[in-house]
Amino acid sequence: MDIIQFAKSTFIVDWVEEGAGTEGPAKTISAEVPNYQVEDQDNDLYWAQHHPQLELEFGGQWVVPYRGEIISHGSDPSEVFKKASQVVPVANDRLVVCAVPHPNTWGA
Amino acid sequence: MPDIPLDFREKHLTTDQNDELWSCRPFVVGEIGFLRPLCLIDTTAPFSIVSHSVAKHVKWTPLGSRAKIDGKSVSLDWQGVPCQLGETEIYLLEQPKGTKRLGPFILTGKLAQAPHAAFENHVILGMNFLADNNIGLTIYGRSSPGLLVGWLSLPG
Numbered sequence: 001m002d003i004i005q006f007a008k009s010t011f012i013v014d015w016v017e018e019g020a021g022t023e024g025p026a027k028t029i030s031a032e033v034p035n036y037q038v039e040d041q042d043n044d045l046y047w048a049q050h051h052p053q054l055e056l057e058f059g060g061q062w063v064v065p066y067r068g069e070i071i072s073h074g075s076d077p078s079e080v081f082k083k084a085s086q087v088v089p090v091a092n093d094r095l096v097v098c099a100v101p102h103p104n105t106w107g108a
Numbered sequence: 109m110p111d112i113p114l115d116f117r118e119k120h121l122t123t124d125q126n127d128e129l130w131s132c133r134p135f136v137v138g139e140i141g142f143l144r145p146l147c148l149i150d151t152t153a154p155f156s157i158v159s160h161s162v163a164k165h166v167k168w169t170p171l172g173s174r175a176k177i178d179g180k181s182v183s184l185d186w187q188g189v190p191c192q193l194g195e196t197e198i199y200l201l202e203q204p205k206g207t208k209r210l211g212p213f214i215l216t217g218k219l220a221q222a223p224h225a226a227f228e229n230h231v232i233l234g235m236n237f238l239a240d241n242n243i244g245l246t247i248y249g250r251s252s253p254g255l256l257v258g259w260l261s262l263p264g
Contacts, residue, residue: 049137062161075228
């Protein structure tokens with residue numbers, strides 16, 4: 001499941017036109033804000049940094065885990081955060097950009 | 109005084125002689141801005157080290173790009189990666205239930221100016237981190253072979 005499919009299957013996202021009559025219509029996303037608390041965030045963090053399969057797949061990268069899925073990953077944490085925030089309609093401080101250990105560190 | 113348990117990450121290595129060797133490293137989870145890097149406790153590191161991808165995303169106070177000991181220049185490289193000296197803040201999270209955030213703690217050390225091949229998303233907490241923040245470190249072996257437990261004792 002890619003991140004777009006994940007977002008569509010998880011949330012109700014609808015487009016609402018706003019600002020008509022000012023400087024032209026602007027489109028914003030209104031979304032059902034899920035109940036995602038700090039405890040959920042920390043559970044996802046722990047999972048992402050300890051699951052052996054994730055280390056094989058994403059070792060050495062930055063990832064954003066969300067409800068047991070990796071919704072964004074890469075080497076640049078800003079880009080990883082940006083991509084995740086476009087997908088999941090939760091407050092930005094609820095998104096965790098966390099490091100996944102690199103398997104090659106064990107010979108160092 | 110609150111404690112942060114150390115997260116000992118273990119690996120079993122198999123040598124070319126088919127011997128099994130156990131190894132581990134102690135970690136804690138840190139929070140710097142929106143990042144949760146892997147924080148390795150390294151008692152052989154005199155200074156903390158912040159990897160490049162972390163360093164370029166946090167606000168830090170520069171402390172210099174060269175240093176001397178007894179009048180003689182010392183290298184600030186980290187395994188070939190050039191570094192500058194700087195200071196920032198870090199929070200520590202209590203894992204596995206990381207809802208408790210403790211800090212901020214002073215993080216003074218080397219900030220990498222280029223990526224490291226393996227430790228790119230790490231922060232290495234050196235001895236100065238413990239000293240600067242009055243943090244205690246306890247590690248001991250259990251009766252079962254290959255098991256270590258430990259924790260950081262934080263100022264109350």
